[in-house]
Amino acid sequence: MRPQILLLTLFLAVLPLSAVADKPWEPIKDVTDQHIQEIAQFAVTDFNRQNHTNLILKAVLGGKSQEEYAGTRYILDLAMTQPSSCYQTTVLEFSWLPHYELFYFGSAICQV
8 A cells, every 4th residue: 555545544534523523514506616527527437436337427416515624525416327316425625635535425316
């Protein structure tokens, strides 16, 4: 394992939970924003890579974000075209690195 990944993993393991709870979740006002689309595409691509699937993103249906110590955490509701289904994902965007980390990707009920 590369030392940077090991250090990042250790940092996230000891990150105090109180840092996550300090700031409220904010709804994402513009789900068509290029940055939100980039995060959604990252989540789908990373999920496909890890699970040997071929989901195709159709749209971001909604979401919320929360500022925390390590960066910004996003929860996004996603619609897929292949297969026609919906998922919810949680992605952390690190504030000091140009890097995303996929924390959760699971099926959800489509809310249009």
